[in-house]
Amino acid sequence: MNTNFLHSLASHLSWGARIGLTCLILFACAAILAPFVAPYNPNEIVGDVWEPVSGAFWLGTDQLGRDILSRLIHGARNTFFIAGAATLLSFSMGTFLGFLAAVSGGKTDQLLSRANDLMMAIPTLIFALVVLSVLPSSMAVLIIVMGVLDSTRVFRLSRAVAVDIVVMDYVESARLRGEGTMWVIFREILPNALSPLFAEFGLRFAFAVLFLSTLSFLGLGIQPPDADWGSMVKENKDGIVFGIPAALIPAAAIAILTISINLVVDSILSRTSSLKGGR
């Protein structure tokens, strides 16, 4: 049954999605097995400044002479973990509040929705910069700030999805039975909203990676000497002036990751939306 399902899933994926999935698995394996696959210690100066690509340094060295490939592999851990945790946080918060607004209606809905609008009215990046510059820079703070800011988008989506479901007879029937709000949210609505939310999860993860890279580039994300793809672009950006491509390598990694996620998500999205009629 289970392998059958995986098989049917795989046979439905487009070629683009398969390429994307392969890249994602490759990245994930590298991140998990970082200490074993990385050729050097990421924070050790092993060569000259900005050495070109060679047999010893597959992707060259950075502005201090550290191996870029090793830093990239170790940086993937930070990037994946923070982006993943932030997305999870934004989804748990966003969907719960979104469903609550849709189920409660009336004043609760107005209160939550308008508060959400208020949050969204402030440009996310500026909001994040202000908050992060005040709070101590730790990984937990970073995750919470990213998660809360992103949850506004999730809130809107999940509320829209849930509003459609709330009017179904089976929800009314649960209410007539006397079920509480939590039952309605988690048992009646959530299972029926999973597929659009799952697709959105992939997209949001890609945005979180980009956002984290932006913050790191601006110096508010991962703090040195820890590696992260965004901060690596920042560290090496001066090299571009001298025609040294070191900054482009982490940038390319970010691009490949984002594109891969989008390819997979697009494929899932087209599958689930064609099933929507049967929802």
Place this chain on the structure above:
Amino acid sequence: MSDTHFLEVNGLEISARINMPGEPSRKIILVDNISFNLKRGEVLGLIGESGAGKSTIGLAAMSYGRSGCEISGGSIKIEGDDILKMNAKQVNEIRGTRVAYVAQSAAASFNPAHRIGDQVIEVALEHKLMSKSEALEYADILYEKLGLPDPKNFGKRYPHQVSGGQLQRAMTVMALCAKPDLIVFDEPTTALDVTTQIEVLATIKTAIEDTGVAALYITHDLAVVAQVSDQIMVLRNGKMVEYGTTDEIINHAQQKYTQDLVSIRAMEKPEQALPDSPAILQVNHISAAYDGVNKILKDVTLELHAGQTLSIVGESGSGKSTLARVITGLLPQMEGEIVFNGESLSKALKDRVPEQLRDLQMIYQMADVAMNPRHTIGQIIGRPIEFYFGIKGAENRRRTIELLDQIELGEKYIDRYPAELSGGQKQRVCIARALAAKPSLIICDEVTSALDPLVADGILQLLMELQKKHNIAYLFITHDLATVKAISDSIAVMYQGSLVRFGQKSAVLSPPFDDYTDMLLSSVPQMELGWLEKVLSTRKMQSADN
């Protein structure tokens, strides 16, 4: 001309390809070896349950297959030309001009942004059959012929400005406007109230007679088709069951299936006498509105005794479903009181105690949206048992199976999902869910309206059996008078939010009638030839639609 066959269909076969993931694609036959002939001015009724292939045949007569379907064999000849062999341009030429189509939902078939008149004459203009002024003039004649109000100005209205019955007639005008030779009517009156249906039916019949077109009339209601058609073909699962003149089918059916269809309205429950005990449900002077101003319910007073069935009948918009919402507490009433089991019920749902909620259950019209598609049948039925009685685990499962047996489905359904069940089975599961709470009153809101007649019959019989066994009272909301006769002990007739007539079945259904009840009762199509003409000549009141 008149004695030759205008439309000849021979050995028609329509198939579809199914591609399930992980399986080789296979072909299924939707319509199998169907043949019939039609002369000018003749009407052939195609009748069958959903999935019988009747609409597919109707569309094939326009050389059209729904996406995924393929006309894989046979021939369809219109005056000797095989339309299946025509190329796309020729087919386009015959559609609308020689063959026209009237769909079930006129409301969904008109573009709400354009005036009716412009849409009605579009085909005639598109094919350059008439000039615009000629077409408009002809449309005016047709509006009048179909009894539409103010025919000179009818075309200037927008679709939302006319009623459903009028829109259905406008659609017939649209089909007639290009003077076609053949019209395919696909359930043209199914979505209408009985009182409106009868007038649309009459106008369709005169329009066919006056213009001399041939027609295919598709419906699931044998009594309706008996009024308009010359021949009837009974279909089931894409195969022909019986084919003959209307008289042969109605009065001398040969096949068991046809006989079942003819006799379906014969079921009738003997009426129970009123018991002395106080009523289980009393609705006292209820008024209600959705916006707090315009009353949908006006001073309704009813009562229902334990173990009995009260039917509430009325057209759409009569307030019968609103009454159900008030009783369940979904819509707090403005005035009046509801007494259930001797206790006065709170207006709002959240103020009612669990015991009151348990004792009053509800079954919905659309079983597919009344069950969470992501829950298994076992979860759906087991939840009320757990919720109201706190029974979990093996005992819960045992009770669920017991309920599944009662609704004649059995244990093997317990782990299935609603999508894997047929419409009738889904409705049975909804009944089991209501039953699981051991209620003393179940509100049934149009529970059989979405089902095929034979399936609906099975559901009604099940409900009656359960009533006998568990002494449950039903509040049965319906627009179908045949159902009312079959199951009720007492009847309430509602019209525009007010109670018109209420009492024991025998009293309500016997004269003297008030005007509205008379019209309602006389509008129910009877399984007899010439019924339509007879009724129209003897009615007291016109339908609200005109």
